[in-house]
Amino acid sequence: MKRKKTRKITVGSVPIGGAGPIIVQSMLKTDPENFRETLEQTRQLKKAGCELVRIALPHEDTCKIIPFLKKEVDIPIIGDIHFNHKIALKAMELGIDAIRINPGTINNIPRVRQIAHMALETKTPVRLGMNIGSMEKRVLKKYTRPNAQAMVESALYYVKLFEDTGWTQLKVSLKASDIRETVDAYKKFAKISDYPLHVGITEAGPVFSGAIKSAIGIGILLNEGIGDTIRVSLTGDPVYEVIAAYHILRDLGLRKRGINIISCPTCGRCKVKLAGIVEEFEKEINQFDHYLDVAIMGCEVNGPGEAKEADIGLAFGANSAMLFKKGTVIKSGIPREMAKNILKEEIFNMVNE
Ligand code: SF4
Structure with missing residues (x-):
């Protein structure tokens, strides 16, 4: 299988894109205000082979966990931020390894621009995570319903916004719970851009059915050479997400572990x-x-x-x-x-x- 060549970015010490291996990511499910449980789950994920961990940061106050986790465990931490751009600013100030923002939930161009400036200043990589369920109103005006093309258009707009500030350590995702819509969006984007892609099927479902759905969606894309990091989203223990991700990579002959x-x-x-x-x-x-x-x-x-x-x-x-x-x-x-x-x-x- 021939992989599409993307530009290389680095999150913490982990290189993403370029000719590097496909990286396995998962997401913490503990309350970020509960430091002990969050640390324990981060360690379990690392032990299972997870290489990048995303953490939900619902309020500015929850950013307090960033220096703690960075001190206790050696794995890059990506802050997941919605609605309030100030959380992103705070997380970067506190030394998060990368942030994931959804421009659709921030829904305010000047505020996204502030994030871009701070990312440049702190050298923080950013994932622009488009999600069909939370598209920005600006793009939705143009389409009768949220679809693959709308996600691609929105992603390209924000990539350009970041490029205009001079920051290009970017990764993009375009997720829908419908496999064909997701595949369509990634293929369209990959044709016109060389930014690395984070691939996954959002809200895939419980462990068994979600793993199958993810394997089909992620598998189709990887088989076409698309995808630099993957996450199998499951309603359940995130360790299963890591196990499922390695199964997909192994069965496609892309990485062998375990x-x-x-x-x-x-x-x-x-x-x-x-x-x-x-x-x-x-x-x-x-x-x-x-x-x-x-x-x-x-x-x-x-x-x-x-x-x-x-x-x-x-x-x-x-x-x-x-x-x-x-x-x-x-x-x-x-x-x-x-x-x-x-x-x-x-x-x-x-x-x-
Ligand atoms: S090896 Fe084949 S024949 Fe033997 S128990 Fe398994 S399925 Fe049945």
């Missing part, structure tokens, strides 16, 4: 509770950065074949299991109830080797 589980759907031949084993295993191996193909298979029909092809694989039989490593059997006759832990031990060994 354990890739190859497991069979099971059928009447399977004599173990494979679904439970795989589910537990997936939860327990989330912390691994290393990429490994791990097969866990239900019976001798496809089990040995898949287990042999993987980096490491477990093939269950009628009474016991066999463990393969790099195509060779390294243990056989493993009691079924011990198989998952033995597999994990071997993976630890491989990761530490």
Whole structure:
């Protein structure tokens, strides 16, 4: 797949765009006035592989958390700001790594210009986040309903406004909850601009259905070479957003991180509770950065074949299991109830080797 070349910007220490890897982003869901819980969730996200964390800053007062988080955890923090431009000014003054503004909710050109001047002064990168549900009134006058073209037009207008102040460390997003509208907007924008793009499907839904919807929308765009950072928006634990994002990148061959589980759907031949084993295993191996193909298979029909092809694989039989490593059997006759832990031990060994 050929990636569209965008200009490079840097958020904290993370390069975005250019020829760099696609960056995984998520958003904190804790109350920003609760420092302890917010720090804990930031750490969980970082541990899961998140590379940029966005935080909602609903009031000027909530900016107090910025210096605290920056001191406690080493991950770039992006302030999410709506309605009140003064929050953006304050966040930049306090050293936030980047801000995300929606010109539609600020809805005031001179105030957005003030943000642009402050961004230039403090060298703060800015994401111009267009959202179909909150388009600026100026553009909406022209269109009968908010649509992809309206989002693109609005984005280009504000890009120009920032360029006119001399600040070009910008990233753009154009989100709609409808996949086709989102894809259409990103494609239109990418044709005429080389600013890096943050890609996601907004308000995608609960964990299961939202991950599928996001995988389709984000996957279509990435497959066309569009997208420099991604976020899978889910109603649920944000760690799932990070896991889902890496699944999308991995399945498209764009980034390899963590354990890739190859497991069979099971059928009447399977004599173990494979679904439970795989589910537990997936939860327990989330912390691994290393990429490994791990097969866990239900019976001798496809089990040995898949287990042999993987980096490491477990093939269950009628009474016991066999463990393969790099195509060779390294243990056989493993009691079924011990198989998952033995597999994990071997993976630890491989990761530490
Ligand atoms: S590997 Fe065996 S248990 Fe799994 S789906 Fe195939 S035949 Fe069924």
